Structures are given as C-alpha cells and as structure tokens.
Amino acid sequence: MRNLNQHTITQAVLDRIHPDTNPRLKVVLTSLVNHLHDFAREVALTEVELMQAIQYLTAVGQKCDDKRQEFILLSDVLGLSMLTVALNNDKPAGCTEATVFGPFYVENEPEIALGGDAANGAPGEPCWVEGQIKGPSGEVIPHAQIEVWQADADGFYDVQKPELQQAQARAKMKADAQGRYYFKTIVAEAYPIPTDGPVGDLLHATGRHPWRPAHLHFMIKAPGYETLITHVFRDGDTYLDSDAVFGVRQSLVAAWVKQEADAKEGGATTHLHFDFVLNPI
Amino acid sequence: MRNLNQHTITQAVLDRIHPDTNPRLKVVLTSLVNHLHDFAREVALTEVELMQAIQYLTAVGQKCDDKRQEFILLSDVLGLSMLTVALNNDKPAGCTEATVFGPFYVENEPEIALGGDAANGAPGEPCWVEGQIKGPSGEVIPHAQIEVWQADADGFYDVQKPELQQAQARAKMKADAQGRYYFKTIVAEAYPIPTDGPVGDLLHATGRHPWRPAHLHFMIKAPGYETLITHVFRDGDTYLDSDAVFGVRQSLVAAWVKQEADAKEGGATTHLHFDFVLNPI
Numbered sequence: 001m002r003n004l005n006q007h008t009i010t011q012a013v014l015d016r017i018h019p020d021t022n023p024r025l026k027v028v029l030t031s032l033v034n035h036l037h038d039f040a041r042e043v044a045l046t047e048v049e050l051m052q053a054i055q056y057l058t059a060v061g062q063k064c065d066d067k068r069q070e071f072i073l074l075s076d077v078l079g080l081s082m083l084t085v086a087l088n089n090d091k092p093a094g095c096t097e098a099t100v101f102g103p104f105y106v107e108n109e110p111e112i113a114l115g116g117d118a119a120n121g122a123p124g125e126p127c128w129v130e131g132q133i134k135g136p137s138g139e140v141i142p143h144a145q146i147e148v149w150q151a152d153a154d155g156f157y158d159v160q161k162p163e164l165q166q167a168q169a170r171a172k173m174k175a176d177a178q179g180r181y182y183f184k185t186i187v188a189e190a191y192p193i194p195t196d197g198p199v200g201d202l203l204h205a206t207g208r209h210p211w212r213p214a215h216l217h218f219m220i221k222a223p224g225y226e227t228l229i230t231h232v233f234r235d236g237d238t239y240l241d242s243d244a245v246f247g248v249r250q251s252l253v254a255a256w257v258k259q260e261a262d263a264k265e266g267g268a269t270t271h272l273h274f275d276f277v278l279n280p281i
Numbered sequence: 282m283r284n285l286n287q288h289t290i291t292q293a294v295l296d297r298i299h300p301d302t303n304p305r306l307k308v309v310l311t312s313l314v315n316h317l318h319d320f321a322r323e324v325a326l327t328e329v330e331l332m333q334a335i336q337y338l339t340a341v342g343q344k345c346d347d348k349r350q351e352f353i354l355l356s357d358v359l360g361l362s363m364l365t366v367a368l369n370n371d372k373p374a375g376c377t378e379a380t381v382f383g384p385f386y387v388e389n390e391p392e393i394a395l396g397g398d399a400a401n402g403a404p405g406e407p408c409w410v411e412g413q414i415k416g417p418s419g420e421v422i423p424h425a426q427i428e429v430w431q432a433d434a435d436g437f438y439d440v441q442k443p444e445l446q447q448a449q450a451r452a453k454m455k456a457d458a459q460g461r462y463y464f465k466t467i468v469a470e471a472y473p474i475p476t477d478g479p480v481g482d483l484l485h486a487t488g489r490h491p492w493r494p495a496h497l498h499f500m501i502k503a504p505g506y507e508t509l510i511t512h513v514f515r516d517g518d519t520y521l522d523s524d525a526v527f528g529v530r531q532s533l534v535a536a537w538v539k540q541e542a543d544a545k546e547g548g549a550t551t552h553l554h555f556d557f558v559l560n561p562i
Contacts, residue, residue, distance in 0.1 A: 017489075036361055
C-alpha cells in the first residue's frame, strides 16, 4: 500500500477498518470517509485550506468549556442539528413536533413546585406559562418531568453571564396528576447566538445574521413516551422566517398574550398557554 | 422558511450564504454542507450519535496545545492529509514527491551549520545524512533552506517529551553554493503516532495499528521553486505497507547504510544519501 493517489486513497482508508469493528461504527465511518474525501476532491482542497480548516476546528474545540458548546453551535448553524432532528422525529400527526436542543441546556437545574418562579431574578417582563401534557388520543399523562430554559430580556442565558452564581430562567418541575403544568418566568425575547467565537466568524464571513426568534425551551419526559425536546416560539417575531439555526416549526409558534395581572398567576402581565402531545414508545 | 424537513433543509442552509461572500469560501462551504447533510441522511444519523460526534470533536480540539495538534492527526489517520497532498502535488516526473506534513513540525528550530549536529542529545544511533538539491534539468539549486525533524530512538519527537527544555532532532540549515547539504543526526526508527487522545481511541475502535514506518522529515525552500514538504522513508521497515497515515511513496524509500565510522562524518556508523529535485514555480 504505497503510492496512493487521490483516487485510490479512499478505498485504502476504508480497507483499514478491521472486520471486528462495531458494525454501526463501520457504517458511519465508511460514509464519513467517502463524503470527506469526495468533498476534498470536489473542491480540490488546497494544503493551505486544509490547515485553515484544522485551525478553525481546533479553535471551535478550544472555545468549549463547561458552559459553552461551540461545536453544537457549529452543527446548529450548518443545519446539521435540525437535519438530525428531522431524521429522528417523524412523529404521528397530532404529536408535538421537536426542534433543536441548542447549546444552552444544563443538567441539574433548580427544581421548582408547580406555580413556582423559574426566572429566579433573570431580567424580563413577568410571564405566566401553563398547559397540559397529553397523549395522542387525548389521554392525560400524569407527572411528566418538565425542564424549561430560555434567554432573558438581555438576550443571554444564565450560563453566558460569568458573574452569575445561581441558575436563572431555567427550572425543572413535575406536571400534576392531570398532566397540568404552570410556572412563572419572563417573556422570551429574540436574541443573537454568541458571535464572539469561531461560529460568529463563520456567520460574519458568509453575511448571515445570528438571530434566533424568541422561544422557550422544553424537554419533557414521561414513562412510555418518547422524550420531547422542543421550543415554543413567539408569534410575530421578526426572525421566525430566518432563524439562525433553522429550527422553526409553525406548529410550535404560539401567542404570548398581554393581560391584566392576576395575583394567582404571580402578577404576570403576559400569559402563554401551550399543550404538548407526546408520542408513545 | 419554517417547517424545513430532511429534504428541504440543505438548500435552505445554502440559500443563507450571502452573494457577497468570498467566492472560494462559497464554493467550499456549499460542497461541505452538501456532503455533511448527505452523510447524515445516508447513515440516518441519530441524535445520540450527533452528540457523540460533537463530544468527540470537542475532545480533539481540547487535546491540542502549542505542542500537540490532534486535528492534524485526525486528518492524517482519515487519509484526508495525504489526499490533499496528492491533489496539490502533481509534480512533473523526476521531481521529488511530497508527503504529509504531520503534526510535529515546530517553527524556529535551531539553525545549524552544514555538518552540524541536529540530534542535540536525542537518543539514537549516530547517523550522517547528505545529498544535493537540484532542479529537474539537473541544475544545482544553491543555498536552499532545509528544515529536518524526526522521532528519536524512543519513538518520540522532542515536543512529546515535556521534561525537555531544548529542541532535539530538529534543525534548520542552508545548502552550500553547489546545493549540497550534510549533517549529523540519529537513525530514524518506526514509531506509533500518539494514542493517548481521541485519535488513539478511533484507531483502537477500528482495530488499526498506530505505527508509522521510520522516516526523516524534510521541508526545503528555494526561490523560484515550489516548497517541498516530504519524508525520506527507511528501506526494509515493517510498516512501509501499512503506514498509519498513508504517506509512503516508493520513490522516497532509501537505504540507511551501515558503515565504518569516519571522523569527518561525526563518527556516525550509519549513512543516508538522498538528493532532492525541486519543481520550478
């Protein structure tokens, strides 16, 4: 195996994968190597460009820490995250659609009681959120675990504020026996994804804006049902048709309704109602 | 642009590239997005697998520092580096072939006089290396800049030995007016590429050995000629037909010859003669 050229090297690389390799890994790697090599041949990649790509990917990796995930962001802006969501969430009609997970989820967020305050001091207009978790036949799903997270009025998630000592605008709760959930938070606002890293450089170089339409993230888990990872988007937002990460589903767009403050609803002057339909396993 | 599915999302991503984008960047990104999405569709990439890929690439980036370049290593073992060399080095017959740059080059290596010692204390059998730099018509190329680097008898480059304070087994020199170069170093030995990082994990998971056949790196620069980045490989090495990074060219294999020590040649008991032919620009 000497003197490989641009035509013979791909098969030589594939031939190195040992027959005992995990079959799925072999399938994925084979396709990856074929496409990676086809890409390089198709554009006649130069050695300078390969080194630029290596330096770029290195910078993406080095931008990551326990609160920042630049590779998720890169996957998001290249449409790979939403493509993967689409490939894996072909749910029956009537089930709530999924969308991108995003880079800002954090495990072990604070647990709140129903009716509790998820904002925990995050700046923003007070908002009451409520709804119900059901199955596709309308059956109540009791006690689902609901995780929510969102940006604040400044356009930042808590993990983007290094001075913050506590979680803000993220919480975990359990729906009640009738599948109902309700909590206080702040109104979701449109915000730019972080542009102070290599992903921002890519957006800038290709003339793309970094904005995401206002949304509230949900992850909902209940025994016997597929975990649902989704957002609720805010109707009327400027960026619903140009989401930087391609995540908008019309079925997930809902109205944040202005209303009279009600003490029972934590004095919130805006109200969001959204019911979720989970897909049985 | 809402409700994108696995078929429509690729064009939507491409449509975001602004018309004023650098034309070459547009070409490269368009091909990259097409192949990345085709790959995901072809293998029906799962959300768990995408997250594993993101974590893997993050680990590759975080393994890099000023002495370790894990993304070059990843490109090398996937055959992308050698493919790119092949795409860009279709030199006329008679010119010395190029091969992979590798992850172990360091700028500003020590400058030595002709006949000087590149080893600088690196363990290994003393070796005398000499040859001449010419053009394709046999014309002498005077005063080319020659950079050399190699692993030592333990199988390590100096940058892999954190306790080392000085450069070892790497040096820079100028050929003389007749294009001749000569220096003392140590005999190149086969060695495994570093397997203590994510690239090692990939080799392990696919049953691949990490060995490279013994070689001595050269980078040669002269005005009016293409820079040549190559190795000289050691004849008879076990790994010449299974180089972990696919870099072996038969024309670059040479004999390291045992001989009587000669004081003029630094007392070296092994001798390598290799002439290089550069390609005019």
